[in-house]
Amino acid sequence: MNDMRITNRTIEMNDIKIAAKGVDVFYGDTHAIKDVSVEIQDKTVTAFIGPSGCGKSTFLRCLNRMNDTIDVARVTGDIRIDGEDIYDAKVDPVQLRAKVGMVFQKPNPFPKSIFENVAYGPKIHGLARTNDELEEIVMKSLNRAGLIDEVKDRLLAPATGLSGGQQQRLCIARAIAINPDVLLMDEPCSALDPIATARIEDLMWELKENFTIVIVTHSMQQASRVSQQTGFFHMGVLAEVGTTEQIFQNPVDTRTRDYITGRFG
Amino acid sequence: MTDIIAEPEGGDRRKGSLLAQDTRTQKRNAAERRFQIYGMVAVSIAVLALVFLLTSIVSNGIGSFSQTFISLDVVLAEDKLDKTGSRDRTEMAKVSTFGYAPLIKAAIEDRIAAEGIEIDGLTKPDALISKEAAAQLRNFVLANTDRVGDTVEFKFLASGRIDGYYKGRVTMASAALDRNISPEQLMLADALKDAGALERTFNWDFITAPDASENRPEAAGLGVAILGSLYMMVVVLFLALPIGVAASIYLEEFAPKNFLTDVIEVNISNLAAVPSIVFGILGLAIFINFAGLPQSAPIVGGLVLTLMTLPTIIIATRASLKSVPPSIREAALGVGASKMQTVFHHVLPLAAPGILTGTIIGLSQALGETAPLLLIGMVAFVREYPGAPPEGFFDPASALPVQIYNWTTRSDPAFVERASGAIIVLLIFLLIMNIVAIILRRRFERRW
Numbered sequence: 001m002n003d004m005r006i007t008n009r010t011i012e013m014n015d016i017k018i019a020a021k022g023v024d025v026f027y028g029d030t031h032a033i034k035d036v037s038v039e040i041q042d043k044t045v046t047a048f049i050g051p052s053g054c055g056k057s058t059f060l061r062c063l064n065r066m067n068d069t070i071d072v073a074r075v076t077g078d079i080r081i082d083g084e085d086i087y088d089a090k091v092d093p094v095q096l097r098a099k100v101g102m103v104f105q106k107p108n109p110f111p112k113s114i115f116e117n118v119a120y121g122p123k124i125h126g127l128a129r130t131n132d133e134l135e136e137i138v139m140k141s142l143n144r145a146g147l148i149d150e151v152k153d154r155l156l157a158p159a160t161g162l163s164g165g166q167q168q169r170l171c172i173a174r175a176i177a178i179n180p181d182v183l184l185m186d187e188p189c190s191a192l193d194p195i196a197t198a199r200i201e202d203l204m205w206e207l208k209e210n211f212t213i214v215i216v217t218h219s220m221q222q223a224s225r226v227s228q229q230t231g232f233f234h235m236g237v238l239a240e241v242g243t244t245e246q247i248f249q250n251p252v253d254t255r256t257r258d259y260i261t262g263r264f265g
Numbered sequence: 266m267t268d269i270i271a272e273p274e275g276g277d278r279r280k281g282s283l284l285a286q287d288t289r290t291q292k293r294n295a296a297e298r299r300f301q302i303y304g305m306v307a308v309s310i311a312v313l314a315l316v317f318l319l320t321s322i323v324s325n326g327i328g329s330f331s332q333t334f335i336s337l338d339v340v341l342a343e344d345k346l347d348k349t350g351s352r353d354r355t356e357m358a359k360v361s362t363f364g365y366a367p368l369i370k371a372a373i374e375d376r377i378a379a380e381g382i383e384i385d386g387l388t389k390p391d392a393l394i395s396k397e398a399a400a401q402l403r404n405f406v407l408a409n410t411d412r413v414g415d416t417v418e419f420k421f422l423a424s425g426r427i428d429g430y431y432k433g434r435v436t437m438a439s440a441a442l443d444r445n446i447s448p449e450q451l452m453l454a455d456a457l458k459d460a461g462a463l464e465r466t467f468n469w470d471f472i473t474a475p476d477a478s479e480n481r482p483e484a485a486g487l488g489v490a491i492l493g494s495l496y497m498m499v500v501v502l503f504l505a506l507p508i509g510v511a512a513s514i515y516l517e518e519f520a521p522k523n524f525l526t527d528v529i530e531v532n533i534s535n536l537a538a539v540p541s542i543v544f545g546i547l548g549l550a551i552f553i554n555f556a557g558l559p560q561s562a563p564i565v566g567g568l569v570l571t572l573m574t575l576p577t578i579i580i581a582t583r584a585s586l587k588s589v590p591p592s593i594r595e596a597a598l599g600v601g602a603s604k605m606q607t608v609f610h611h612v613l614p615l616a617a618p619g620i621l622t623g624t625i626i627g628l629s630q631a632l633g634e635t636a637p638l639l640l641i642g643m644v645a646f647v648r649e650y651p652g653a654p655p656e657g658f659f660d661p662a663s664a665l666p667v668q669i670y671n672w673t674t675r676s677d678p679a680f681v682e683r684a685s686g687a688i689i690v691l692l693i694f695l696l697i698m699n700i701v702a703i704i705l706r707r708r709f710e711r712r713w
Binding site: 064066069071094095097098101102103104106108109110111120121124125171174175177178 | 521522590592593594595596597598599600601602603604606610611615
């Protein structure tokens with residue numbers, strides 16, 4: 001397969017972008033993530049799969065400290081991006097989130113115009129000095145998100161008027177407008193139809209040239225289509241992680257094999 | 266509830282025809298119809314009560330918006346008003362209203378003679394004219410000293426009884442028993458009306474004039490009360506809105522969830538249920554006795570009403586902040602907005618309609634509140650308008666609901682009409698505020 005060749009090459013070439021070691025997450029008394037260690041390579045797509053409630057989204061939200069916003073959540077362990085501990089007391093989560101962008105399960109555009117949605121990030125981070133620069137960033141981001149042709153005539157129209165797939169691509173444009181290093185995607189296609197899903201998968205394929213993408217998905221097919229590395233979560237434990245080829249064709253862990261062959265989940 | 270218990274008379278469902286309702290269905294439908302009737306009865310009672318309330322207030326109060334006036338030519342005699350002939354205001358101010366009363370009496374007697382009206386047993390024809398007339402005349406003379414010696418036409422307020430006669434409150438029979446008016450005087454009023462000297466016109470003074478004493482209801486107006494209420498609303502708006510919104514944002518978005526914030530939360534909810542008079546006592550103790558602010562002042566009233574309105578605004582604001590979908594907050598945080606940017610750029614604009622509605626409901630409550638104001642002395646009889654802001658906030662003033670309360674305690678039946686009229690004014694203000702609330706909500710909601 002064509003994928004095989006690319007996968008092998010990327011794994012050989014890329015450095016470690018994100019390294020998690022012994023990560024535990026507690027929601028109050030619930031132990032949601034148990035001792036997860038994983039290394040994620042630069043400029044690849046890494047997919048986390050697993051049954052509902054297995055903790056894959058929780059783990060994803062640790063990577064940009066989104067769990068900080070939940071009062072009862074507590075994260076222990078060591079997560080490093082480019083070798084820097086992101087849970088260090090000196091790290092400002094706001095600054096971290098500018099570096100690690102996120103796309104959510106449900107498209108959640110701001111109830112503002114399409115332009116303002118994409119321009120908001122660059123504006124608050126001071127990425128553009130003039131309006132022309134800002135417009136350039138917005139157009140570039142919309143272009144990279146593959147949305148430009150559909151919206152270029154109605155940039156000032158409300159974003160909520162777009163279709164679900166367009167809204168999700170707008171959210172991707174919004175996330176990449178601030179030029180992050182890492183893009184986290186939490187089941188980005190679960191609310192979309194197959195055509196919109198295919199467009200977003202194509203997009204991920206292109207975006208990984210510039211970004212490290214971590215995606216959480218319910219769909220094993222999606223994971224096998226877009227990712228080079230796959231991790232399987234089961235009941236808060238990262239049961240197995242490896243190249244996508246290996247996980248889908250030759251899983252070592254019995255739980256992974258049962259899940260992939262459809263015995264449960 | 267009873268539906269759950271199996272009823273054997275229902276029979277085997279599969280055997281019955283769909284065209285015939287079984288007893289169970291019939292019972293269920295009957296219960297549904299009964300419930301709808303209860304609802305309609307409840308709504309009808311509410312509507313009837315409202316209609317009854319409004320008709321009684323409007324029919325009682327509408328009269329206060331028109332007033333009977335008597336036009337008279339008054340000779341401003343120099344020998345009475347300016348004995349020195351100097352036209353010096355300070356000198357002329359020494360003549361009190363008692364010095365002006367004879368001029369008015371002379372004017373009405375002249376008019377009676379001129380029209381050739383003859384009524385047997387007529388005494389004191391000047392009882393037709395309000396006691397306010399002398400003050401009106403004096404104010405005119407002191408403002409226009411050069412007019413002394415001229416004959417000037419004045420429109421004087423008719424006395425409360427004469428006004429009542431034309432509004433159906435006073436009859437010949439009641440006048441015969443009344444110390445303040447006689448049937449002959451009423452006949453004189455009719456004769457003057459025929460002569461065109463007496464007319465009923467719209468009464469702006471009711472809205473603009475200050476309150477008047479017990480025995481001249483015809484001159485009593487709402488000017489000071491409206492101004493006092495307005496000043497208080499300004500104080501409430503500028504204190505309660507920022508404090509309330511800031512408190513809600515902090516509690517809802519920033520505060521950690523711990524025992525202390527739980528206690529604060531419970532207490533805010535409880536404060537909303539505290540009787541308003543308690544806030545009055547608090548205001549009396551803190552703002553007047555401790556802080557030494559003046560009594561009867563709109564600033565104190567405003568502060569007390571602010572305390573009272575705060576829980577309403579905080580509860581409404583928190584509810585509308587809660588109703589903003591968390592996905593919006595996540596979206597903003599996800600692109601690296603700080604917590605404050607998230608709140609001010611995204612959450613607050615979406616919560617604005619709810620906050621505004623809550624604020625205006627709070628203001629309406631405050632506008633109609635009486636009890637706490639009684640305790641801080643706003644029930645005082647105030648005839649002087651409060652000054653322009655900001656000093657005016659510290660001047661004595663009245664307030665609309667207190668003025669209504671005040672008038673209902675007075676003995677003259679003319680004040681019943683005044684009180685109802687004041688209620689109409691208060692209701693109009695409340696209506697305007699509610700309309701503003703609806704318009705603002707629509708305006709903000711339209712922004713997606």
